[in-house]
Amino acid sequence: MNRRNTFAMLALALACKLAAAQAFPTKPITLIVPFPPGGSSDALARSLTTPLSQALGQPVIVESRPGAGATIGADFVAKSKADGYTLLMGAVHHTIATSVYKKLPYDFEKSFAPITTVALVPNVLVVNAKSAATDVKGLIALAKAAPGKVAYGSNGNGTVQHLIGTQFSGLAGVELVHVPYKGSAPLTTDLLGGQIDLSFDTLTPLVQHIKGGKLRALAVTTAKRSSTLPEVPTLAESGLPGFDQGTWFGILAPAATPRDTVARLNTEMAKIIHSPEFRKRMEEIGAEPVGDTAEQMAARIKDDTAKYARLVKDAKVAIE
Structure with missing residues (x-):
């Protein structure tokens, strides 16, 4: 009898866990943009949130928390509850801040769970x-x-x-x-x-x-010309060889966010990013949609953190 009761309790706990996972989301989600309205982060966030709200059945609200080179908004999300309801519109800037700021209040690689890269600009x-x-x-x-x-x-x-x-x-x-x-x-x-x-x-x-x-x-500043401005040369073509700098933007959650929640968000976001409607919108604003896996985004962050650490050292840029 005790064994049957134990199995029953375990089965009930598992069922509750699965039900909770399937229920996500049950309330509005907030997407923190660490820059003021009017920039690339804001434009990409708003292009994503309307169809995402429809896909998830809950409002996805864009909230701006600008300042300190995008680190104020990142710090807010890093310290938020890891339940999938507070997300960050991260960017390549955050991989640079890791080397630039001597006293950053979070670790960008360890404090966040990457979900997907939205676009390259x-x-x-x-x-x-x-x-x-x-x-x-x-x-x-x-x-x-x-x-x-x-x-x-x-x-x-x-x-x-x-x-x-x-x-x-x-x-x-x-x-x-x-x-x-x-x-x-x-x-x-x-x-x-x-x-x-x-x-x-x-x-x-x-x-x-x-x-x-x-x-x-x-x-x-990228290695190849922009399809939006094909007549504009690259810096390399203009006499400064070796230039290949662009900006990526992507969605992240606090590090301890459940894997199934991250997976659900990745699936829904990737569907939107790969859609013809989203691609058309990106062409209008000069962006290239990505929609990669969480693992691919994590690799991007790791590579860029190392890359910009070298550039920051060479440029001797440091902020207390």
Whole structure:
């Protein structure tokens, strides 16, 4: 009798566990975007959350928590309950922060469970349409003529735009002033207004201004040209060989999130990302959809953490 009771209790516990897993989600999910509205992270998050809400049968709410090069939002998610209801729109910036910040309050590889990479977005070197620089060679000439006076904006200290700026300065032999912002929206506003001279931001928040004639794209920072701006050369083609920097964005959960919850989220997100509707939306904003496995995203994070550790060391970038 005791053995039968034990088996019955174990079976009941297993059934309850399975039922709980199948029930996810039972309440709204919050997706933390660590930048202000108006940038690539926000655009990708909102493109994903509407169909994801329909697939999961629960609202998926986008919440912005910007600041400190995207680390404030990441820290919030790292310390959230690991139940799948608080997620992070992570980015390549977080792999850079691991080396840039001396006292980061979380470990990006250990504190998160990767779910899937949403998209890759090329970065683009842009200047105001009124700038005298019409190509990369002309921009370098202007910077050399006024050392320490030409300013570029980034999404914050330790972001990929910051690192691209330091790499560009080194290869071109120029002295640029770095101006960090909390995100693409305030950065683009100042670029359009002439408060800064250039940026290496992602294509998504810039494409409408480039096509509208308010900004001039001089080069993309990736190894190949963008299909959205096929006429714009790469930095390598413009005389700076070896440049291949872009930005990826992906979804992560706190590290201890149940595997079946991560698997459910990956399955639903991958279906959306691989859909024709999502691909069409990505083409409109200059992004390339990915939708990989959690394991593939984890490998991407590991590789980029090592890659940017070397670049950060070479650039001597450090933040207390």
